[in-house]
Amino acid sequence: MLQLSATFDLQQDVVSSIFKKEATVGIIKEYSGIVDTRILNIERDGGVLYSWKGETGSTRIGKYDPNTRLNKLLYTFDKQVCVSSCSLNKEETLLAVSLAQRTRTEERLRPVSQCLTLLIEIHPINNTKVLKAVDCRVRVQFLHPNTERDSVLESHLLLVAEDGYVEQLHVMLVKQEGYRVVMLNPECLAKDRVAEEFSWVQWDSQTQRLFYLTHREKAVLKCVQFGHDHNCETLFELVLEVPSNPFSCMRFVNLGFDHHQETQHEREEMRMVVITNITGSMCVCYSQPACVNQEITYTIVLVHRGCSKTFSVALDGTPSPCSTDLLPLFIPIGYYVVVYLSGHFLHCINTRQQELLCHSLFLSGVDAELGVLGSDSVVLSLPESSLLDLNTGRMYTVDLNPSFLMDLLHCSHRRPDAQRLAALHCLLLYMGPNAALELKIIDWICDNVMPFDTFDQIQEFILVSLYRIIYKKCLSLDEVLPYSSVFEKKKVPEALDQVPAVTCTTELHAEPVFKGKARSLQGYWEELQWSTEKMKYFEAVPNPRYRASQNLPDWTKLLATLKSKNKKASNYLRHIEENTKQVLSMVDSWNLDQKVVPLFQEEDSQQRALIGLMVDKLREHLNRHLPRLGKKKIDVLVVNYVAKLLELIRRMLESVWLKYKLGPLVLCLKQRGSSAEWAVFHVMCRILEATKTLCLPLPPGYHTLLSVLGVRCLPRHTFLQYVDHGVLQLTEPFVSRLMTDLDNSDANEELKFSILKRLPESMEQRICHLWDHPISSACISRDYVRGLLEKHAKTKGSMFMERDEPGFRPEFLPLTFLTKILLDVEDRALNPFEEQENVDARFVEETALKQTLILMGFQDK
Numbered sequence: 001m002l003q004l005s006a007t008f009d010l011q012q013d014v015v016s017s018i019f020k021k022e023a024t025v026g027i028i029k030e031y032s033g034i035v036d037t038r039i040l041n042i043e044r045d046g047g048v049l050y051s052w053k054g055e056t057g058s059t060r061i062g063k064y065d066p067n068t069r070l071n072k073l074l075y076t077f078d079k080q081v082c083v084s085s086c087s088l089n090k091e092e093t094l095l096a097v098s099l100a101q102r103t104r105t106e107e108r109l110r111p112v113s114q115c116l117t118l119l120i121e122i123h124p125i126n127n128t129k130v131l132k133a134v135d136c137r138v139r140v141q142f143l144h145p146n147t148e149r150d151s152v153l154e155s156h157l158l159l160v161a162e163d164g165y166v167e168q169l170h171v172m173l174v175k176q177e178g179y180r181v182v183m184l185n186p187e188c189l190a191k192d193r194v195a196e197e198f199s200w201v202q203w204d205s206q207t208q209r210l211f212y213l214t215h216r217e218k219a220v221l222k223c224v225q226f227g228h229d230h231n232c233e234t235l236f237e238l239v240l241e242v243p244s245n246p247f248s249c250m251r252f253v254n255l256g257f258d259h260h261q262e263t264q265h266e267r268e269e270m271r272m273v274v275i276t277n278i279t280g281s282m283c284v285c286y287s288q289p290a291c292v293n294q295e296i297t298y299t300i301v302l303v304h305r306g307c308s309k310t311f312s313v314a315l316d317g318t319p320s321p322c323s324t325d326l327l328p329l330f331i332p333i334g335y336y337v338v339v340y341l342s343g344h345f346l347h348c349i350n351t352r353q354q355e356l357l358c359h360s361l362f363l364s365g366v367d368a369e370l371g372v373l374g375s376d377s378v379v380l381s382l383p384e385s386s387l388l389d390l391n392t393g394r395m396y397t398v399d400l401n402p403s404f405l406m407d408l409l410h411c412s413h414r415r416p417d418a419q420r421l422a423a424l425h426c427l428l429l430y431m432g433p434n435a436a437l438e439l440k441i442i443d444w445i446c447d448n449v450m451p452f453d454t455f456d457q458i459q460e461f462i463l464v465s466l467y468r469i470i471y472k473k474c475l476s477l478d479e480v481l482p483y484s485s486v487f488e489k490k491k492v493p494e495a496l497d498q499v500p501a502v503t504c505t506t507e508l509h510a511e512p513v514f515k516g517k518a519r520s521l522q523g524y525w526e527e528l529q530w531s532t533e534k535m536k537y538f539e540a541v542p543n544p545r546y547r548a549s550q551n552l553p554d555w556t557k558l559l560a561t562l563k564s565k566n567k568k569a570s571n572y573l574r575h576i577e578e579n580t581k582q583v584l585s586m587v588d589s590w591n592l593d594q595k596v597v598p599l600f601q602e603e604d605s606q607q608r609a610l611i612g613l614m615v616d617k618l619r620e621h622l623n624r625h626l627p628r629l630g631k632k633k634i635d636v637l638v639v640n641y642v643a644k645l646l647e648l649i650r651r652m653l654e655s656v657w658l659k660y661k662l663g664p665l666v667l668c669l670k671q672r673g674s675s676a677e678w679a680v681f682h683v684m685c686r687i688l689e690a691t692k693t694l695c696l697p698l699p700p701g702y703h704t705l706l707s708v709l710g711v712r713c714l715p716r717h718t719f720l721q722y723v724d725h726g727v728l729q730l731t732e733p734f735v736s737r738l739m740t741d742l743d744n745s746d747a748n749e750e751l752k753f754s755i756l757k758r759l760p761e762s763m764e765q766r767i768c769h770l771w772d773h774p775i776s777s778a779c780i781s782r783d784y785v786r787g788l789l790e791k792h793a794k795t796k797g798s799m800f801m802e803r804d805e806p807g808f809r810p811e812f813l814p815l816t817f818l819t820k821i822l823l824d825v826e827d828r829a830l831n832p833f834e835e836q837e838n839v840d841a842r843f844v845e846e847t848a849l850k851q852t853l854i855l856m857g858f859q860d861k
Helices: 010-024 402-410 417-430 435-447 457-468 475-479 524-540 548-562 567-589 605-625 631-659 675-694 702-713 716-724 732-741 746-757 761-768 774-795 815-828 841-855
Strands: 002-009 038-042 048-053 059-065 070-077 082-088 094-100 115-122 125-134 138-142 154-161 165-176 180-183 190-196 200-204 209-215 219-226 232-240 251-253 271-277 281-288 295-302 307-314 329-333 336-341 345-350 361-364 379-382 386-389 394-400 502-508
Touching: 002 010, 010 048, 010 059, 010 070, 038 082, 048 082, 059 082, 070 094, 070 115, 094 138, 094 154, 115 138, 115 180, 125 154, 125 180, 154 200, 190 209, 190 219, 190 232, 200 271, 209 271, 232 281, 251 271, 271 329, 281 336, 281 524, 295 336, 307 345, 329 379, 329 394, 345 417, 361 417, 394 402, 402 417, 402 435, 417 435, 417 457, 435 457, 435 631, 435 675, 457 631, 457 675, 475 524, 548 567, 548 605, 548 675, 567 605, 567 631, 605 631, 631 675, 675 702, 702 716, 702 732, 716 746, 732 746, 732 761, 746 761
Parallel strands: 082 138, 200 251
Antiparallel strands: 002 394, 038 048, 048 059, 059 070, 082 094, 094 115, 115 125, 138 154, 154 165, 165 180, 165 190, 200 209, 209 219, 219 232, 271 281, 281 295, 295 307, 307 502, 329 336, 336 345, 345 361, 379 386, 386 394
16 A cells, blocks of 8 residues: 655665775775764754764764765764754754763763763864753754855754753854854853643654643644744644643654653653645544454544544554554645554544545555564654665665555455545545556456445536645645546445444544744645634535536526527626636637647637636635635636546547547448447547536537547447437537538438437528438428528518418419519528528429429439
8 A cells, every 4th residue: 555665774874985985085984894874863954963882982973974875984982972852953064962871880870961962063073062961851852943154154963851841942053264163151051941741742853843732721732933034933722632741751853763762661651743735734643452342442633634643543452451553654645644553553644634434544554564573673663754764774765555555456356446546546646646646547447337325426527626736736725626426426325434353433633722923824724724723614515525516506597598599698608608708718728739639610609608607606606705815816716626627528438439449430420330339439428427416527529529439339229319318419410421421321311300309490501401311301482482581571571471362372373483483582681691602493393393393202312
């Protein structure tokens, strides 16, 4: 399920470099034995701080730069010391070190502090200042603020004490002799108390935030934000429903790695981590070890959603006492949180679409194994989707494995629908816009074209792909735009919201408190605050999520309006057409030079109207629920959204077209369709079914192409049944092509008559002009005569129309007399051919004579 890529190997990247470097200066003897190399910390820039000991009794601290892949010696202690914490400032001029001290036999009579914290000048190596000498462990961490200044003559250091307090030291620096950087007045360093009375603390190096948990009457999570100017302020507080006194000793997260910690400190009663995302989401994850009933429970508090999800997982195996080893890792991957317990399960929890379990992926057994990590590995989760194996000294970036997810889709007979649906979402969303992967998914859809029992894979493909283009823009769009076709169902199938051996409970959570500058800051805090406040609105408003299927009544009215001559209706249609033009102009501006499938090449009034209607309704929906985005931004988002929909369907058809190697001969109606064309026709029918259910528009030309394939692949009577049931539409381009391409054999003549019967009167009159057939000529003649005489009677009157003899009918006049009358009317008409091209009295006469000869058997059709 997870794909681990090694980014750092202590043995290859550091230890081998130490041996090579020392060999060049001939001191290889010192390093001929075991090199005790240990990772100490990982700074914001990705640099790895480490220490090693040689046979001479010295202890050295170095840094590995992942960008240059080079190692740099920072400092050397003349004796062996136990480095428990270490940090390097951004300019690499100061090194902070905490040393764990143990009382040796000869020093038992002298008091020795358990922890000695030092601040060392290393540019060049110069002064050393003792910051603390206390009987509790102290973690050190320099702030690494974002600044555009090349040289900053100040550094700020956090001292995080095991006694439950954090101090910030402000170290002013000065340059001497042009290159030496030393501390200014090191005896009087200014310091501030940042936090106190906590039992758990986490440092977020990328965002320069400090989270800590206090536990007085209630457990309260607080966050301190450090700014560019080194000032800090508590901006956030959240009450958590955790067990009383969850930590018996201090817990440090992302504050380096203490390899000299006492055994009793290594036992974890509870594991907790805070995960944030730049889009404005925050998750508080915590778990407790499994107890006698062999059930492990973990909770993910979705702060941005105002709720918490508690998962209880039944573990396989014989019951055992509470084990501290059974604490899962929480690994952030995009907006998923991977919960991994070695040898038991791997859950990929969706933190933005949390309503249904089918949008998260739950694996166990063999599927949950990570082959790279051994059974004896001590694995820690790091920020930025990384893992560290402390035993081997290897670091890995963690990613979802697309091959594994594709296998989940293909193993349809052995996988529950909920797993396949979750795998499809992971592939489309997390893996991002990947053309090769998208093609594989479309191939899978072609091979499994019929909908599954609980969801329609084509609808999911369309909606999730559209959601992918907007989910990074605003967190609240999750609640107003469609994400899955499952929500279109009246009742969600039980199979999509149940997972074997996993139970889930959802509870509303206490509202967070934003303090101080959090209400005025832009960026992350603004988005998080707005999202939490907006959730109250979404809970109170019915149906905040946009559903295109709800536009069906408006679509029916719009079809009626298309046939109306009302001026007000015409204004509305012009407004809809303007929406459509914006969408189609955007589609035209994209890469459509190589048009494999003939789409967007005709005027399809119905689909154009549906495109404009969707733009109108979606814009109205977003303006009503998310006015904060602004009308201009909403207009751009909506037009782009609908254009992407059309482009997505075009890409689907193009992929299917290339998969079955169809060429331009497909558009010829004289030949019957092949098995490949039948497969494409089937896929296109399914796309039509999926979009019609959701009331989504199709690219102009889609119905014409589908009808062409239908008449080639289906038996004639079946084709007409498809037309009568609304599956196939008789578009004017299709009927025109059919009338001109097919000859007038008996079978084709019967088909043409059947189609003409099903056409609207206005289209039938236009189509008749394209069919060279006596019957069509007779129809044209009758229509011409009727129209011409009725028009003349309404204007000037006519001797011919004024006859009152009983039983007189114009159509029973001798042909010559009728022709004479028509010629007379044509002579007096201002523009007799304004509507009937190439039709006149002589045409009527020739048609009548030809029809007579055919009826009498003197001439063939």
